[in-house]
Amino acid sequence: MSNPLADMEKPDVIFCIGTNMTECHPVAATRLKRALARGAKMIVADPRQIGLSDLADIYLPIRVGSDVALLLAMAHVIERDNLTDPDFMAARTVGGEQFLQHVRQFPPEWAERITGVPAKDIEAAALLYGNAERGAIYYTLGVTEHICGVENVQSICNLALMTGNVGREGTGINPMRGQNNVQGAGDSGALPNNYPGFQPVTDPQFQNKFRQLWGTTVDIEKGMTKVTALGRAGDQIRAMLIDGENTLITDADRHHCEQALKSLDHLVVIDIFLTDTAQLADVVFPATAWGETDGACTNTERRVQRLRAAVPPSGEAKPDWWIVCELAKRLGFDGFDFDSPNQIFNELCDVSATYHGLDWDRIEHGAYQWPVPEKGHPGTPRLHEKEFPNGRGVFKIIEYRDPAETVSAEFPLWLTTGRRLQSYHSRTQTGRSRGIDFLLPEEVLEVHPEDLERWGLRDGGWCRVTSPRGSVEIKVKATRRSPRGTVFASFSFSNVPVNVLTGSGYDPITETAEVKVSVVRIEPCDSSSITV
C-alpha cells in the first residue's frame, strides 16, 4: 500500500476494485466502514455483489476481466470534464499529454459494451473520483490475477496520477497484500529478479555488493518465476524446495501442477502439516508454526512487526530458517552459522536498502513502516509524498484486451474464483480449528437463481463444472451475489479442487495466472458417488 492503514479512515472518495475486503481483509474493511460513517462516498467495481457493494454509493458490476475498459472510460470522463490535476501532472509525472490524448477514444458508451455496466454509472463513478479532494483506490487479486494484471494496475496508477491522488493523507494506490507475510517474503529477497530490499539481480552494482557480502559468485541472470519453473519441471528444473506452500491446491491448473511436481527427481517440502503437496515429497521437514516461532513479518502497509513464540514446538519441529541452514551446512555452503532469528533479521537489515535503519530491537513495538533508509529514520508511513522512486510517475498507454478465454457455445459461462471469510486458502489451518466448520462446512458453486433452470440445476443439488482443463463436482447454491452468466467458488476445499478448472492464461510480465477468469459449462450430476 502506498498509504498506511490508518489513512483508510481519511478519504472522501473510496474506490474499491477487485477486492472482497470484508471477507479477505475484514479488519481493514472496518476502517473503510468508519470512513463511510463519517461521510465518505464509495465506488465498488466487482463482478460479484460482494459485501462492500452493499455499502457502496455506486456499484459497478463489471464483467470478469473488463477492468481496463472501465478504467479507461473513467479516465476519459475525468479528462473530458477537466477534472485532472494539471499542477501535479506537470510537476510529478511524464507522458500525461499522450495519455490524455489516448483516453479520448474511450467514452463510457464504449466501455458499457465491454463491461456490461451502464455508461451513466461509469460516468457517475468517474465524476465522483475525479472531483474527490482525497480519492483512495484499494485493490486486491481481482485486479492482478488476470492476463492483463499489470495493465490493470497501471490503469489504476494512471487514474491516481491524472487526479493527483498520491502522496497525501487519505489518497493513494493501495494493493491489499494477501498472506500474513507475502510482503515480507518479497522484501527479504524471495523473488527471482531482486535481492533483499528490491535490489535488482541484473544490476552490476548489486551483483558486486552481494558477491562481496557473501564471498561467493552470484548469478547475473534473473531467475525464473515459480510458474515457469513448474512449466519446466522434469525438464530443466529437476529439484525443488517448497517452504510452507500447498502448491497443489492453491495454484492454477491443478493437473498441470501435479504432473510438474511428480516429474521432479527430488522434492523437499517444509510444512507444519502433511499437505497434499507434502505428500508428493521425497523428504518432508516439520516446521514450527505460528505461536511456536520467533521472527519478524511485514504487513500490507509495510509495517515490520515481531512474531513471538508462546508455546514449545510440536514434537521435533524446527524453525524454517534452522532447517535451511542445516541443509546449507551439509552442502558445504558458508554463511549459514546462525543461532537465532535476530542474527538473521539483522543481516537482512544490513544488506537491504529498505530495512537498513531497522534491527531486531527497533522492531520491538512494530512502530516502523519501510523504507527506513538509516538508523534514526522515523520510517515512511506514506510513500511518494515528494517524489517517486524513479523521479516521476509515468503514464502508461493501455489498451483493453479480452481475457485468455471467452465464453462460447461449448463453455457458455464465466467462472471466477476467490476466498471466503471463514476459511483461509487451502484450509490447512482454519480447517483444523474447532468451530470453523460450523460456519463453513463445505464449498458451493454460487449461481444466479435465474440461471438454475437454464442449466437444469437445483439449489442444493450437485453439478459438474467443466473447463477446458478439467472437471469438478460441486454443490449448487443459488444466490444473487453472482451475476447471471457468471458462477463463483473458492478453492479452499481439497475435496472440491476448483483449481482443476483454472489456468487459462498468464500475465506475460508477472506470470500470474488468470484465475479470476475461466470459461465453463455446468451440468447436473448425481451426488451419490461424492463423499464430503
Add this chain to the structure above:
Amino acid sequence: MIMSNPDRKLQKMVIDGVEIDYTPGETIYQIADRSGKHIPTLCNDPRLEPFGGCRLCVVEVDGSSNPVASCTTKATPGMVVRTNTDCLEEYRRVLLELLVSENREIDVDTLRGYASQEFAELVDRYDARSGRFVGVRSGRSRTDDDNPFILRDYDLCISCYRCVRVCAEREGDYAISVMNRGFRTQITTEFEGLLADSACTFCGQCIQTCPTGALADRKAISAAELQGAVEKTRTVCPYCGVGCSVDILTKGDTIVGVHPAMDGPANLGALCVKGQFAFDFVQHQDRLSAPLVRGEDGELHETDWDTALDRAAAGFSDVVANHGRHSVYAVASGRAPNEAAYILQKFMRAGWGTNHIDNCSRA
C-alpha cells in the same frame, strides 16, 4: 466532507484542586484519565463513542446542582471538577450494589474475555457485595444458541450496550441491538434469532468488550479447568496481510485463546473470525512432529533429523551434479517469517549460485 482539526489552543480547568491543560473537545473523563485519576466506569471502552449509560463516572462540577457523567461532558475553560468526594463514592457503591443484585454471578473466569473482570474489580474496589438488594434479574441467557464461538450468557448482562456499540461503531456490522427497557432489557439479534442467522461475522469484538463476561469466548472457556495461570504473548495474527496484533493466551504449554491487542498499530483492537478463533491448528494432532523420508516402499516414513537432512542434501547435490545449478528451484513461504525467506534466497543465491527463487505471491 470530513473536517480536519483546526489548530486548537490549550485551555485550563481544575480537577480535584489541580489545574490541568486540555484540548477543547476533550471530555472530563478523558482529561481525568490521562491525569491518572481512576474514575470508575462500566459502559466506557476507549475505542467507542461516549455513552453515559452506567452513571458510575459521575463527577461534581461547580455550578451544576447534580453530578454529571464525566464521559459525555466536555470540559469548558475554568471548569472546576471533583472526582472522588464521599458523596460520589457512596453513590457509585449503591449503583454497584444494585448491579450486583441483577446478576447470577460476579466472579467469572478470565478466559471469558479481555474486559471480563472489569465488573468484579469495581465491585471489590467499592466493597459492593453487601447483598442489601434482592433485585429482579435482567437479561435472559440464550442457551439455545449453540454456535461454537460466542456464549450468550445474558444472566450476567448489565445493559452497558458495549457489545451493541462495538458491533456498530467499530465493525460496522449492526448484527445485535437492544430490545425493551428496564429489567426486560435484552441484547438480541434481528427477530430474536441465533447469531448464525444474523449479520454477525463472529469477529468476537462483543466478547472482548463485555465487562461482566455475559458474552464469553466459548473456545477459551473450554480450557477453564486446565491448571495454571493464563499467560499472554504478544505476536501478529497468522492469516491475512493486515497484520493485526494479538496476544496468545496460554496455560502452561497449551494455547487456550487469543485476545486482540488494543494498542495493535494495524488493528487497534479489532480482529476477524479467523484471527480471533482459528488458533488451535497449532496444537492439532495432525501436526508434523518428525521428519519424513520416502522409503523404498514408496511411502513416507518418520526418521531422525540427521537422516532426513542427509537425504535432502544428497538429493540436491545429485541433481546439481547431473544437471547444473539452474536445475534447482526454491519456493519461499508467504506464511513464514522474514528470516525463512531471507535464508532460503541466500541458500539459492549464495549457496547454489542461482536466482531460481520465488514466493507464493503469484498464486
